[in-house]
Amino acid sequence: MRKKQDYSRWEAIMAVRNQSFKTSMARKTALLAFCSTFSLSAGGTVVYAQDEASDASSDRIVVTARRREESLQDVPLAVSAYTGDQLDELGAQDLTDIEALSPNVTLETSRATNTTLTAFIRGVGQQDPVSGFEAGVGIYIDDVYLNRPQAALLDIYDVERVEVLRGPQGTLYGRNTIGGAVKYVTRRLDDEPEARLRLTGGTYGQIDAVGTFNLPLMPENASGGYLRAGGAIAYMRRNGFGDNLVNGLENYNKDILAGRLTLDWGLNDAFSIRVTGDWTEDNSDPRQGHRLLPYTDLTVMPAVTYPVLDNVFDTRAGLNTPEQSVVARGVSATAEWQVSDEFTLKNIISYRDDETTTPIDFDSLPIVDLDVPGIYDNKQFSEEFQILYEGDRLSGIAGFYYLDAEGLTVFDVVLDETAPLLMLAGLNAFTSSDVSTKSWSVFGDFTFDLTDTVSISAGGRYTEDERSISLLRTQYFTPGFSPSFGGPDRAPDVVLADLDASATFTDFSPRASITWEPSPEHTLYASYSQGFKGGSFDPRCGANAAPDLDGDGMAGAVDIDDQIAFCRFEPENINTYEVGWKNSLGGGRFNSNLALFYSGYKDVQVPGSIGIDADMDGIAETFAGVTTNAAEATLYGLELDGLAVLAEDMAAAGDSLSYQFTLGYINAEFDEYTGRTGTDISDVAVFQNTPSITAFSRLSYQRPASLFGKDGDANVSTSFSYRSFTNQFNYASPLDQPEVWLWNAGLGWTAADGKVKLSVHGKNLLNKEYVVAGYDFVTTLPEFGNSALGLSGVLTTFYGNPRQVFGTIEVAF
Template sequence: MTHKPVRQPLVLATAVASALYLPTLPALAQSPGLSLEEVVVTARRRSENLQDVPIAVTAISGLELRLRGASDITELAQSIPSVTLEPSRATNTTLTAFIRGIGQQDPLAGFEQGVALYLDDVYLARPQGALLDIYDVERIEVLRGPQGTLYGRNAVGGAIKYVTRRLSNELEGSVRASYGDYDQVDLVGTVSVPVSDTFRVGATVASFDRDGFGKNLFTGGEQYDKDIFGYRLSAEFEPTENLLIRAAYDNTQDDSSPVAGYRPFPGAVSGQPVLNNVRDTTAGASVLPTTAGINGNNEVQTEGWSLSIDYQLNEQITLRSITSAREDYTESVIDFDGLAVPDFDAPVIYDNEQTSQEFQLLFNSDRWNAVLGYYYLDVEAANDFDVVLGQLAPGGITAYTGGTVKTEAWSAFADVTYNLTPQLSVSVGGRYTEDQRDADIFRGNYLGTGSPFLGNDSAVLLAATSDFEASRTFYDFSPRVNVSYLLNDDMTVYAGYSQGWKAGSFDPRGANFATPEVERGFDAEELDSFELGFKATWLEGRAITNIALFYSEYSDMQIPGSVGADSDGDGVNDTFVGTVTNAAESTISGLEIEGNVLLTENFSMQFSASLLDTSIDEWLVNGVDVSDQRAIQNTPEEMAFIGATYVTPLRDGDLRLMANWSYKGDITQFELPAPVIDQEAYDLINASVVWTSMDESWMLGLHGKNLTDEDVKTAGYCFGDGGCPSRLGLENNTTVFFAPPRTWTATVEYRF
């Protein structure tokens, strides 16, 4: 991986010199002196000061997110080390997440994410609808490294926990309205009502609307717009001091327009020139016959409910149950060619359902802390899509793919911490998992625009390319051990080893007639991670520093991809197949630094940085090691962040002036470097001005993002020139997706 030489020394200097960042709002103690506010998290299934937790975890409060003007969880990646969060290609609310080089690029059935996302302790098995807009949130915790001995689903790379607010015993509520350029209008209202001394109900309603950052010059529609409506209902019943029952239901509807990538090359057949604006398009799939099977529709619907019960048996033992069910449905228009011609278009349907049940026993005493748990997950994930090659033959050629992958998994886990002395503690944990995958997959090539499965009954079957049912069960035991030592009241050092594991599965796009081994599926992957850490509070509580040094050995890494294929041997690619491989061995190591310092009563600074060394050490293709031609996806080897906050009294309130700079090194989007879609190192600068009334009932803010108007590539489809592994369609089909340009937003919030 190459890097801009002018930028690298700056990042190295920042990483070494600025060991002072924890991204949470500094609070001033009224007496006896100046200090940072204690941050409480539940990363280890109990409430603890973040500085006492001997793992790499970052917590950002809901207040801090509102002060920053953060819109969705992708913005966390600007300030948290070793984290990449982006919308998946051609989507608005499907999440692509990577932590320490581990994640998942394709949101297809049967592919669980390497980074686990939780909504109030409920694991979200599918990435559709997982790019959560930030509302009704108490805090967001990001845990780096393998997770699995403390709660929920096993995760190889880490976990993101979205924690919503508890309901109040008093009538409370808030209304927030935002207006910005591109006619952005966001409205969020929330209320908490105590029905009785023991029963509370709450509701939040949110609407997020914005015109597109670009235009569709063919249809006249929007490009990169936003049209999302969501709500959440919750209730809490606390009949005694020892029993708490929480219930919640959430629903989100995303009706944003389809997103098409920018074409860096002219149309090879149509002659369509390269557009001037990288966020404009001439994509026509939404109004062409190629997507008639879904009526050119583009939407994501997600909903789910959860029921959690906490019963404190005595002062030492708490029993917990977490029950949930979720489902999502997506109809998506993917225009691979980005043109008004039907060269390479795909109507896509994703349909996912999941249920989960978790039981925990928590034990706490002066010297012992323990979690014992059982987790069950039942998921059915299906995708149906046509790949329509409308110019390849008269009437068009369509490659249909229909795949359903079912997952039924159960796990038993335990994690025990024993305080050998007031300074020294040892944690030992383990997780046993049985994970069964069942697949039912059919693929066929048709003459015609669309297949019978998506509405074209006149399509003629040319040949089936895949038709199989298969099942595999995977077994694993993953251990964890951690030793922490309290050097003094303000400094902790720790060392730990943990193993991450993710079951294998089946590629729902695999063509078993041409490649019979796809019926066997792909193997499980495993990560052995070693970590050393140091956490310190100093300058009499005015500064904190957290440092983590880790080394990971990654074996049988699952890498999904897709390439064009020639099904009839005529020398022209006429179909689209998945290619899931297990790279034999890779190594990822790094240094992460976070810190926060309160310099004066009015001025504070925040810093973070990460330096990663990533390499694929062995990758065999037909017996040949091609590791020197491969790279770790979506993982910049350098990252840095510097933020500053100045607070001054103004008109019965406080005025906060905030600014931050973030830097990320070169990013390779896929395992095969392709310069046309890969992102070179870049900077982002954001700034906010926020006034808060003395009683905290009013908040007025003005937020500017990407102030230097950088064009940042987030993803791409590579089926043409620019270093792509294969070609498909006739128009030189390489397209690139971009992050938002420079924006401003004004916000008014009233709380009562």
């Protein structure tokens, strides 16, 4: 039973969190009013069009958000883009750093992992990384969709740009994604030989080394033919922010070796093929959580008490089986053939796989109360064919996409502390869930210019997803791991599920928009788009516990139809309406983007769990997942981003002062949320990983400066990012994060020829502690189907990075 002191600790934490939430409301109102006033006069995105008369503006950037090259300021979509040089200036190290820059976006390191990504855009995402759950936000590397979140937290090196598209995607490319997409675009090769070396050193023993090369094997000839090779290798190492006080391992450390190799061949100026391979090896120690509850172990004499640790990055997690490891690799080939002035054919084929072994200690104690060793093994093959048309008034794309993917998740749930209460020697719930996806779709999107200033677009996508699951859930009533994790070879005592099932889901998703450009400086648009996320089977389902769902008098223990229906969940859909205004004023000195959106979110997939009494003694000794389409919601909000060149030539030729800003606001509320009791609990359900306000503000000063006898430009900047109160789950929890401000600063110098770069960056300079993920098996809300597991009371948190300072030198040869 849970101890009274545990409840007191929990109630105290909840009181502090709730008070922080209430006191932040007045600040939110003032912040929103201030940011809206300023950004309407001087806002803009991070990447902008440049007028030749304004040297202080950023270079004009071309994005491919609509599968054709366009200026970011002309694209009638809610999209942010950041060049590799800009990300260097900001000190961005991986995709989670993009979160602060982009409105209504959450990109976080998943709980108890180092390189698994949790992504949410405009309230839509997927927090659970196990197989069977499809991502709500698509992550792409050079147009290749990553089907699973493992190894998707990409480090930023040798990158050309990162694009963040908000809202449903699918009529233009790749996999349909219901919430948005993040596109990681690697640097393209050119005809100039070059090698670069970038070295970074910083606090916590940080040592990063990145080497890149570009080698033209055959210079471009008169017909446009060429052959180029290039690549990058990166080693990133950092000591832990804390320590594991039980096994001596570091906690939150980093040890990653990664690389890419590219061969780019142009037969002539009409045909080219690019082959790229990449790999990542993550040998970091396991990231274990910080326990928020004290615990006294009465099973030993004398009793041992484990108080809450002072350092939030320290842990007492005892599990280290299997050893933490992540290996990911992939290869892709992109071929383009310009058949004529109007038609271009493009084909993208790719294979990827990754394997993760990880020890997850939910209770973060030396005892074996809720220990979960896990393995993720993912494979995918994708093929995409596109026909692009660019005429005088009509342009667009038609394409075909195919995905064949398999995700295997294997894990134990060891509950040895619970076993004595059940008169058992040990207790282990083993799960093996192998989910395969075969998906094909056809899509198209075309734009027609009605006049020189008005154009209309229409598109659609038809998708067919076939999902199959091979699920085995068993229990062992003897101590130790299952045979899959090195335990003794023995038969399970109870079979909770032994299911093979498949289902097919189809959908048609339309999109339409109208764009008006009253002048070259202004773009206004209105759009409608529909998003779709396929159904599947819950990978933790206890199929044998299914009730009699078809009314034939037989329950799930003997009725396979009941088991399939119990474990299956249906697709979810979203309808999004958006209006936007993009402008570039004062010769490119003032740029701003404004988007207003409204979404109706239906049949929302809600993961839940129920207790299972396998031996029918009245005690639920394990749990099973049951995902339902229990919710409907309404989401609306706004997104502003901007850049203002406040002053130029202030003291000397070339001096400039600029201000960059982003603001996101979202109102996300459930209209209906059916709990396990069958009642509507939408009045207490909340959206996870969706702060109502996100903001970013950066002031940057640049001036010419000579260093070591070389001409160049110096830059100094300071920035703040803000996130309002954030729920970690779909219910109020003591792990919810109150509003948080983070302060960063940077100083850099770049030689005029670009061959030498020096910089120093400080991140989270105020050393704020803020929660990004966690496990809560204390907050018992039966309506949500949660079951308290473990006797110690599991309330475990994972935190964002503390204060870091690092310096970088980059040299080109």
